[in-house]
Amino acid sequence: MIELQDVSKKYPTGQIALYNVNLKLQKGEMAFLTGHSGAGKSTLLKLIALLDRPTQGKVLIDDFDISQLKRNQVANYRRSIGVIFQDHHLLSDRTIFDNVALPLMISGMRLPDIERRVHAALDKVNLMSKQNDYPMMLSAGEKQRVGIARAVVNKPSIILADEPTGNLDPGLASDIMQTFLQFNDLGATILIASHDQPLIERMGKRIISLQKVKSR
Ligand code: ADP
């Protein structure tokens, strides 16, 4: 379902972030992307999310080359992917409910449907009781779970996460991984960038390792 064919990415600075990467993820697969800082993990996720484009090669989703998407299809495509970052970028002046509802508001969904979906998503990450709280009142692990709820509230078939446990202690990091396993069980295809080797080895899933490209 996700395929990279001979993908290279050279930034305008001349930095080569990815060189000739080939990769296939099956529908419903969960895998980890690992490698040292600077190996190109974030870049690879951005290319799949169509937040940036490769300088060479193709990214195919369900055998379709996403560079061929029309301008007006790009937003739709991005919405079909749930992206989770290390910093959750929650809006501090909005409640947890509103933070999670945001992607649905933007897509123009009706309020009763929004409520149902937000509650379902908050329930999945065990945060129903916090829906009227503000981000400031939450712990780091809880904030990260809000970020996950917001990313999955559209029921994306693909979930991408960039160092989602980077700021969390080991216990909370394991909880977050359990949450991803749940969404994987529901059928989502999941790719998680992480350099927490012990944690990802415990998960027993496929590990894709990126090597850093030397500047030339
Ligand atoms: P990782 O996520 O594995 O740490 P990145 O994808 O962030 O790696 O970065 C890969 C390489 O590309 C690094 O050398 C980084 O400095 C460089 N890089 C990342 N983003 C940019 C950018 N916007 N402009 C220039 N160089 C970048």
Ligand code: ADP
């Ligand atoms: P509903 O259909 O009432 O929204 P579901 O029980 O089907 O609720 O799903 C509950 C929540 O789990 C959803 O709101 C969504 O956040 C998440 N979810 C369900 N299926 C998927 C999926 N395939 N990928 C990602 N998230 C999902």
